[in-house]
Amino acid sequence: MQSFSGTSEYIVSPELARAVDVAIALQRPLLIKGEPGTGKTLLARDIAIFYNCPLERWHVKSTTKAVDGLYQYDAVRRLHDSRFGDGDVRDISRYITLGPLGRAFKSERRVVVLIDEIDKADLEFPNDLLHELDAMEFTIPETGETVAARQRPIVIITSNNEKELPDAFLRRCVFHWIEFPDKALMARIVRVHHPDVEDRLLAGALEAFYALRAVEGLRKPPSTSELIDWLSALRHGGIDPAKLLGAKIPFLGALLKKEHDFDAVARRYKPRTGS
Amino acid sequence: MFATPYTAPGGTLFLDFFFNLRGAGVPVTTHNWIALLGALAKGLHGDSLDGFYQVARCLLVATEAHYDDFDRVFAQTFRGVAVDMREMLSQLEEWLRDPKVLEGLDEATRAALQALDLETLRRELLDRLQRQKERHDGGNKWVGTGGTSPFGQGGENPAGIRVGGQGGGRSALAVADARRFQELRRDLVLDTRQIAAALRRLRRLSREDGKLELDLDETIDATARNCGDIEVVLTPDRHSQVRLLLLLDVGGSMDPHAQLVSRLFSAAHQGGGFKELRSYYFHNCVYGRVYEDAAFRKGVDTAGLLRELDPKWTVILVGDAYMHPGELTMTSGDWWQSQRGPSGLSWLARLADRFPRSVWLNPEPPGLWRSGTIAEIARVFPMFQLTLAGLEDMVRFLRRPSITAERRTHVQRLARAA
Numbered sequence: 001m002q003s004f005s006g007t008s009e010y011i012v013s014p015e016l017a018r019a020v021d022v023a024i025a026l027q028r029p030l031l032i033k034g035e036p037g038t039g040k041t042l043l044a045r046d047i048a049i050f051y052n053c054p055l056e057r058w059h060v061k062s063t064t065k066a067v068d069g070l071y072q073y074d075a076v077r078r079l080h081d082s083r084f085g086d087g088d089v090r091d092i093s094r095y096i097t098l099g100p101l102g103r104a105f106k107s108e109r110r111v112v113v114l115i116d117e118i119d120k121a122d123l124e125f126p127n128d129l130l131h132e133l134d135a136m137e138f139t140i141p142e143t144g145e146t147v148a149a150r151q152r153p154i155v156i157i158t159s160n161n162e163k164e165l166p167d168a169f170l171r172r173c174v175f176h177w178i179e180f181p182d183k184a185l186m187a188r189i190v191r192v193h194h195p196d197v198e199d200r201l202l203a204g205a206l207e208a209f210y211a212l213r214a215v216e217g218l219r220k221p222p223s224t225s226e227l228i229d230w231l232s233a234l235r236h237g238g239i240d241p242a243k244l245l246g247a248k249i250p251f252l253g254a255l256l257k258k259e260h261d262f263d264a265v266a267r268r269y270k271p272r273t274g275s
Numbered sequence: 276m277f278a279t280p281y282t283a284p285g286g287t288l289f290l291d292f293f294f295n296l297r298g299a300g301v302p303v304t305t306h307n308w309i310a311l312l313g314a315l316a317k318g319l320h321g322d323s324l325d326g327f328y329q330v331a332r333c334l335l336v337a338t339e340a341h342y343d344d345f346d347r348v349f350a351q352t353f354r355g356v357a358v359d360m361r362e363m364l365s366q367l368e369e370w371l372r373d374p375k376v377l378e379g380l381d382e383a384t385r386a387a388l389q390a391l392d393l394e395t396l397r398r399e400l401l402d403r404l405q406r407q408k409e410r411h412d413g414g415n416k417w418v419g420t421g422g423t424s425p426f427g428q429g430g431e432n433p434a435g436i437r438v439g440g441q442g443g444g445r446s447a448l449a450v451a452d453a454r455r456f457q458e459l460r461r462d463l464v465l466d467t468r469q470i471a472a473a474l475r476r477l478r479r480l481s482r483e484d485g486k487l488e489l490d491l492d493e494t495i496d497a498t499a500r501n502c503g504d505i506e507v508v509l510t511p512d513r514h515s516q517v518r519l520l521l522l523l524d525v526g527g528s529m530d531p532h533a534q535l536v537s538r539l540f541s542a543a544h545q546g547g548g549f550k551e552l553r554s555y556y557f558h559n560c561v562y563g564r565v566y567e568d569a570a571f572r573k574g575v576d577t578a579g580l581l582r583e584l585d586p587k588w589t590v591i592l593v594g595d596a597y598m599h600p601g602e603l604t605m606t607s608g609d610w611w612q613s614q615r616g617p618s619g620l621s622w623l624a625r626l627a628d629r630f631p632r633s634v635w636l637n638p639e640p641p642g643l644w645r646s647g648t649i650a651e652i653a654r655v656f657p658m659f660q661l662t663l664a665g666l667e668d669m670v671r672f673l674r675r676p677s678i679t680a681e682r683r684t685h686v687q688r689l690a691r692a693a
Binding site for chain 2: 014015018019021022023025026028031033075076078079082083161162163164167170171173174175176177179
């Protein structure tokens with residue numbers, strides 16, 4: 001199996017690439033955490049592209065239950081059909097639809113499954129999935145059918161740390177925390193989105209961006225996507241790179257999203273203008 | 276910070292690493308360690324120390340909070356040692372072959388190892404070693420060069436140099452030495468978001484004793500399954516039931532912690548999602564009045580709060596608990612207003628007595644808690660440090676408060692004293 005190395009659209013650090021390899025080789029779920037905007041969710045898409053597999057996305061919400069990912073039984077439609085005489089209500093399997101994990105198990109090809117923001121769900125949610133992720137099979141009680149994975153899917157799980165995940169669950173995962181990219185890696189990432197950006201503008205923008213992130217007390221420090229948007233604005237506005245390091249940052253609204261943060265930045269830069 | 280580096284029975288670097296990690300408080304389970312053995316046997320580390328660092332970290336560490344400990348242990352174990360990954364594997368293989376290895380291990384590890392199919396693992400390793408010998412490729416040897424090691428100087432060298440191996444990227448030791456993950460340690464509190472996330476965990480427990488309400492989706496579903504006969508499903512409502520009273524010490528010795536406390540304050544207000552949240556200020560100790568503002572202008576009767584708020588309220592006091600002993604024990608009355616009244620300690624005990632879910636958060640490290648007024652207050656309230664780890668422990672306690680009989684008697688005695 002080829003080692004994962006990211007794609008032209010998605011730049012990965014050597015540590016992350018290795019973690020993906022380990023997860024695939026040991027057939028364990030890969031748990032990804034990291035600051036918002038470091039590309040946790042995109043990783044799964046990228047792995048799917050890299051290995052040329054279909055991708056199943058499962059976006060977890062606070063009301064999501066583990067069984068939702070496996071299958072859903074539409075009892076209401078069945079009741080409706082029985083009242084109004086549509087279709088064969090004795091065949092329960094007509095009312096079963098598979099969820100993302102269920103579809104991945106059934107697929108002939110190997111599938112990448114993204115379980116996005118697992119920490120949004122109830123505490124018990126990860127534990128409820130343990131068996132299915134270990135054994136890679138489950139039974140539908142309504143029909144007695146057992147769905148077993150034909151090809152073990154590659155499972156990528158993201159978490160924003162809102163809830164602690166149970167130890168038993170963590171033990172089974174390969175874990176990687178995506179660091180916020182350093183300047184060099186960030187320059188490569190930005191070039192994916194702005195392939196023809198002028199070197200001087202990029203260097204100046206990165207300088208200003210990292211200085212801004214270092215300001216004490218920001219509620220929402222700007223992340224990669226804000227930087228990319230900001231660069232678009234800078235290029236569109238034809239801003240001189242020399243201006244980026246002054247006290248007044250052009251198009252600051254593209255980088256900061258909270259009023260409190262504007263105040264914090266204003267305080268930070270004020271004393272300098274006086275000297 | 277560390278205990279003396281451990282030397283494992285059998286004396287392999289790899290085992291030292293495992294036990295050093297445990298010694299540094301990284302909860303590495305045997306389960307994960309065996310997974311690492313499996314990964315090495317499969318050659319996932321690419322026979323390089325960089326690869327080993329990466330594979331070991333993603334398998335042995337389950338939270339970014341331990342990345343820094345991992346880095347330190349890694350640097351400590353592998354600095355200044357000539358590490359040949361193939362040599363390490365053969366040591367490991369030898370170790371697994373030795374029936375006596377299990378003797379030096381603690382019970383849990385031994386049991387876990389015995390439950391595993393060691394024979395298969397050993398064969399895989401052996402196989403791999405065989406293939407490596409045939410390949411005869413050098414260049415994977417890692418040299419720390421002892422006394423002239425560029426990794427020396429107690430890990431202060433942030434750059435470090437990579438010796439040998441394939442080019443590109445940073446060497447594992449340099450990565451480990453850079454300590455980039457220091458900020459993620461749990462014994463530091465960073466930003467409002469992290470505190471809010473910790474406090475949100477407090478909110479969750481409230482669902483357990485919520486009022487019953489009609490669950491429409493489940494009712495329709497159950498009715499459908501019930502062939503159309505109405506089947507009502509009731510569930511506890513999901514709204515937060517937690518009412519939080521926050522009492523904050525401001526001024527004086529608390530000044531250095533002002534920013535931390537203000538972050539806690541804004542996190543509770545913004546992200547808390549509590550059913551009700553009240554916060555008041557006090558200086559050093561709670562007496563007859565607490566204040567709505569940090570300038571102590573609008574006072575509120577503490578006795579009134581004790582009457583008005585029912586015992587289900589969660590109470591968090593934040594302060595360094597550091598003051599003149601008289602402020603805590605003098606019974607002549609309120610230290611600040613010189614009225615007659617119970618001592619500060621009795622006021623605190625009354626709060627603790629009224630609200631079983633009450634705790635004290637202290638920004639000072641636990642090393643200072645053993646004496647003086649801090650120790651006295653810690654006998655009244657369970658005390659937690661104002662760090663991420665401390666907040667997590669606090670939430671765990673508040674979810675299932677268990678108060679020792681000794682503490683209860685002590686609190687009750689103080690609460691009744693005038």
